[in-house]
Amino acid sequence: MIQTRAIVTNIRDLGADYFLLEVESPEIAGASKPGHFVNVLIQDSARVVLRRPIAVFDVKSNRVQLLVKSIGEGTRWISLREPGDVVNLLGPLGKGLFDKTDAKRVIMVAGGVGLAPLYYYLTYYKELNIKTVLFYGARNAKSILFQNELLELTDECVFVTEDGSLGEKGLVTDELRRYYLEHGTAEGDVVFACGPKFMLKQVVDFADAEHIECFVSLESFMGCGAGVCLSCVIPARHYSQDGDKYFKLCTDGPVINSNIIDKRYFEESYAGH
Ligand SMILES: Cc1cc2nc3c(=O)[nH]c(=O)nc-3n(C[C@H](O)[C@H](O)[C@H](O)COP(=O)(O)OP(=O)(O)OC[C@H]3O[C@@H](n4cnc5c(N)ncnc54)[C@H](O)[C@@H]3O)c2cc1C
Ligand code: FES
Structure with a gap:
């Protein structure tokens, strides 16, 4: 550091x-x-x-x-x-994630400013010549950024706006489901997602149901950023070998395999972050 x-x-x-x-x-x-x-x-x-x-x-x-x-x-x-x-x-x-070089097709789901951590992954997978499909949703056309760059970086890019002013009208997760209905799942699919919690919940539920490996970039309030202050902890689905039921987002994440997150974290009523 x-x-x-x-x-x-x-x-x-x-x-x-x-x-x-x-x-x-x-x-x-x-x-x-x-x-x-x-x-x-x-x-x-x-x-x-x-x-x-x-x-x-x-x-x-x-x-x-x-x-x-x-x-x-x-x-x-x-x-x-x-x-x-x-x-x-x-x-x-953060931990960063460097080992998904065995992916055959990388599906990215970005909501709003959730594009921020995913863009760098897109450039990374482009260099590795691994196919990427991006679903990028925002409120309206003005909030869809880097359109030309994203079209160049990805193999397929679907823009989605809530008001229909650019691309498909609706929610990015509806387009994700539609894509899979048309194309089906493929071995070696990996999903990456970053965006609001309600979007992440839908992506994680979908990936679980389809048995697709899924990584999410989460947010929490942070203090030290270095694993010391515990202000960033997120509930885990299972106890770790050390008996912990939480992980530290700053050092274990912020990009995390979704199968280690306690799904209650995604509920609006969750009292934490
Ligand atoms: C690992 C990580 C990476 C991030 N990357 C980006 C990025 O690339 N670009 C970007 O614009 N933002 C990013 N964020 C979010 C960014 O850190 C917050 O928006 C910022 O800390 C808000 O500070 P502020 O002083 O502007 O707002 P504040 O005045 O502190 O807060 C404004 C409002 O936002 C809420 N809020 C503040 N921080 C967070 C948070 N971390 N999670 C949820 N709600 C929050 C507050 O409750 C308040 O309602 C990231 C967060 C994390 C944890
Ligand atoms: S921000 Fe301090 S432990 Fe994560």
Whole structure:
């Protein structure tokens, strides 16, 4: 894990409260893999004490890109950075997932800002020449980002909007089901998903029913990002060998095989995160 003062090289306002921040950090760029995240120190704020976790969106040579949705004080601070500013980063954090090179077909399901951790996986699988199919849903056309890039990166790409202003109208999980009805399951299928909990629940239930290996990128409130403070724990389906009934999202995840998560975590009534 590296703590670094990275120089902002670019920031793009993508609309709909989304921003793409690019920083120069040879150390973090060199060590980052899909599934990693960085913890961003929010400066000049008396209220935001904890660093904010943001997925590594992509790496271009010595530069790390972060896709940020501005939803509160911390993410707004990130969105207001300008070229030449310095940002204090801790990373890369998380376990990352590097071993699914035996996948035959990778199905990605992204909801909203859930695209952020999945984009880097798409570039990774493109390099490995493994087929990818992306279902990417958002509220409306303005919130569907990187359309051209995604069409190029994937073998098939289905855009879904709730209001029908771009692509299919409805929910991304309906399109996932429709795809499988048409194409059937195939040996070596792997599903990756990131998005709101109600979407993840449907994806996990579907993958369970179809016996497809499924990985989800989860979110939780985080403190240290390094496995010490326990603020990020998620309930596990079974006890571990050490007798733990929880796992730490920052060090065991944030990308997790869905079969180790206690499904109650996905219920709206779940009292945790
Ligand atoms: C591993 C990981 C990777 C992430 N990657 C990205 C990313 O690539 N891009 C991105 O835009 N966001 C990402 N997030 C979410 C991001 O960290 C939060 O949006 C951010 O911490 C909010 O901080 P804030 O100060 O702007 O908002 P706050 O003022 O702290 O919160 C605004 C609202 O959002 C809710 N909220 C805040 N943080 C979380 C959270 N972690 N989970 C659920 N609800 C929350 C609060 O309850 C509040 O209602 C990631 C989170 C995790 C755990
Ligand atoms: S954030 Fe501290 S243990 Fe995970």
